[in-house]
Amino acid sequence: MRPIWLLLLIPYLALAWVPFYNKSMPVLFGFPFFYWYQLIWVPLTSLLTYIVYLKLRRNNRNDG
Amino acid sequence: MTAEMDYAALAVFLFCFGLVTVMGFAAARWRRPKTLAHLDEWGLGGRQFGTWITWFLIGGDIYTAYTMIAVPALVYAVGAYGFFAVPYTIILYPFVFAVMPVLWKVARDNNYVTAADIVHGKYGSRSLELAVALTGVVATMPYIALQLIGMETIIHALGLQGELPLIIAFLILAFYTYSSGLRAPALIAFVKDTMLYIVVLAAVALIPMKLGGYGAVFRAADAAFAAKGSGGTLLNPSQFLPYASLALGSTLALFMYPHALTGIFASATANTIRKNAILLPAYSVLLALVALMGFMGHAAGLKLTNSNDVVPALFKILFPGWFAGFALAAIGIGALVPAAIMSIGAANLFTRNFWKAYIDRGVTPAGEAKVAKITSLAVKAGALLVILYLPTQFALDLQLLGGLWILQTFPAVIFGLYTGWFRAPALLAGWATGFLGGTWLAWLNNFKPLHTLHLGDISITIYSGLLALAANILIASLVSAAIRAVPAGKSTATQD
Numbered sequence: 001m002r003p004i005w006l007l008l009l010i011p012y013l014a015l016a017w018v019p020f021y022n023k024s025m026p027v028l029f030g031f032p033f034f035y036w037y038q039l040i041w042v043p044l045t046s047l048l049t050y051i052v053y054l055k056l057r058r059n060n061r062n063d064g
Numbered sequence: 065m066t067a068e069m070d071y072a073a074l075a076v077f078l079f080c081f082g083l084v085t086v087m088g089f090a091a092a093r094w095r096r097p098k099t100l101a102h103l104d105e106w107g108l109g110g111r112q113f114g115t116w117i118t119w120f121l122i123g124g125d126i127y128t129a130y131t132m133i134a135v136p137a138l139v140y141a142v143g144a145y146g147f148f149a150v151p152y153t154i155i156l157y158p159f160v161f162a163v164m165p166v167l168w169k170v171a172r173d174n175n176y177v178t179a180a181d182i183v184h185g186k187y188g189s190r191s192l193e194l195a196v197a198l199t200g201v202v203a204t205m206p207y208i209a210l211q212l213i214g215m216e217t218i219i220h221a222l223g224l225q226g227e228l229p230l231i232i233a234f235l236i237l238a239f240y241t242y243s244s245g246l247r248a249p250a251l252i253a254f255v256k257d258t259m260l261y262i263v264v265l266a267a268v269a270l271i272p273m274k275l276g277g278y279g280a281v282f283r284a285a286d287a288a289f290a291a292k293g294s295g296g297t298l299l300n301p302s303q304f305l306p307y308a309s310l311a312l313g314s315t316l317a318l319f320m321y322p323h324a325l326t327g328i329f330a331s332a333t334a335n336t337i338r339k340n341a342i343l344l345p346a347y348s349v350l351l352a353l354v355a356l357m358g359f360m361g362h363a364a365g366l367k368l369t370n371s372n373d374v375v376p377a378l379f380k381i382l383f384p385g386w387f388a389g390f391a392l393a394a395i396g397i398g399a400l401v402p403a404a405i406m407s408i409g410a411a412n413l414f415t416r417n418f419w420k421a422y423i424d425r426g427v428t429p430a431g432e433a434k435v436a437k438i439t440s441l442a443v444k445a446g447a448l449l450v451i452l453y454l455p456t457q458f459a460l461d462l463q464l465l466g467g468l469w470i471l472q473t474f475p476a477v478i479f480g481l482y483t484g485w486f487r488a489p490a491l492l493a494g495w496a497t498g499f500l501g502g503t504w505l506a507w508l509n510n511f512k513p514l515h516t517l518h519l520g521d522i523s524i525t526i527y528s529g530l531l532a533l534a535a536n537i538l539i540a541s542l543v544s545a546a547i548r549a550v551p552a553g554k555s556t557a558t559q560d
Contacts, residue, residue, distance in 0.1 A: 030278030
């Protein structure tokens with residue numbers, strides 16, 4: 001297994017430790033931290049997955 | 065909610081519903097195959113869907129009418145805790161990215177249509193195949209019933225009384241699914257999701273403006289929970305583990321459902337699935353915004369006896385009739401797409417893993433398609449009867465159990481993709497342990513999804529499905545180790 005796959009574990013770690021983000025400060029656009037922190041992990045997770053995707057494509061060009 | 069007839073809303077709703085009905089029947093001709101009389105064509109749309117169709121199909125499949133109704137309802141009722149659906153649909157996609165292309169490839173190479181096919185192919189065990197197939201069917205039935213509950217909520221919000229409109233809607237759905245197969249929901253999903261994105265974007269932009277901004281929405285919700293004395297816009301510490309474990313358990317369970325796998329198997333390439341794992345999170349943003357409508361309900365001062373009405377009520381109060389009709393139609397059609405895919409998934413299971421396995425081994429592809437079509441009708445009729453004759457709570461409890469049950473097929477379906485170490489009887493024992501043990505835990509907890517473990521002075525509350533899965537994997541490992549330790553026939557035990 002290539003280490004690049006480990007990137008996919010980051011969202012799990014970021015979201016599993018609930019006490020870390022269960023707070024209202026800092027507020028962003030009226031959203032308590034709890035809400036915008038989780039929302040921000042949507043694009044971040046997409047991005048991480050995309051990075052893994054690019055790397056895999058480069059490594060096996062013949063992959064379907 | 066007492067609903068008065070709003071003719072503008074009703075007219076827009078009926079127009080959208082009519083459009084979708086025409087599309088459903090026309091779908092048989094879309095990307096036309098030589099014949100629809102083949103299970104690959106009827107049940108998997110010809111295994112040719114590219115990135116965009118798959119995006120709409122899977123999106124339409126997992127973000128259902130019930131999601132759009134129930135997630136905001138839970139947030140309205142209990143606050144932050146109902147938001148667990150958001151981390152759940154975030155961590156879902158890395159899992160899909162890593163695992164589902166592997167599963168897709170096995171299915172493609174061997175012409176498998178269901179998860180139970182994969183299990184049979186790997187282990188050659190009819191009993192394990194049967195366990196996986198049965199679990200798939202029983203877990204899907206209440207899920208379809210939930211779509212009917214979503215539809216019913218919408219129909220009543222429009223001011224239509226009685227069960228007849230619901231029956232008509234589902235008859236129409238049943239017949240175009242019968243004639244067009246997976247092509248119908250795939251085509252309708254385009255309309256449904258386009259409508260839904262318009263509705264949600266309009267709602268999240270306009271509702272807070274009318275209610276004084278997101279800050280005011282959260283403050284109003286806080287005040288409402290404080291007045292009620294329970295819930296809140298943050299979790300209390302006892303909810304941390306339930307929140308995280310429900311998210312993880314739901315993630316592992318979702319793609320074990322037959323309807324989710326149908327979307328995977330219908331993809332043209334493994335790369336289609338990888339790209340979708342990157343693109344599908346767009347729906348998670350949608351889901352988070354929809355969830356916040358639960359708080360908007362408090363800001364708008366709604367006092368509801370049934371929290372399921374929060375989204376329809378918001379639209380009816382804050383928007384003109386025609387737009388409310390459009391929004392309700394989007395959610396209503398959002399019930400049809402997944403209900404169709406779910407009934408197709410269940411029908412594929414019945415056809416491949418009951419009919420072909422036990423009744424007619426030599427069944428032709430055309431015969432398979434015919435059995436599946438009739439089964440899809442029967443499955444929908446069954447779900448309709450559940451809604452008409454059993455209390456709604458029964459469907460909700462069953463759906464919860466369904467999630468726990470389907471999670472128990474995870475080791476049988478997934479482990480074999482990576483290792484040949486597990487043995488069929490062991491996986492079957494693990495499945496039985498998880499299935500029965502999990503059901504028992506749910507029963508102990510009065511059909512709530514959480515179980516509290518007391519370990520000395522510490523007590524931890526966690527999703528019962530994960531506990532059952534842990535027991536399942538433990539038993540599967542122990543029994544596998546035991547079987548492997550005993551030499552088969554006269555040969556000596558192999559070293560591991």
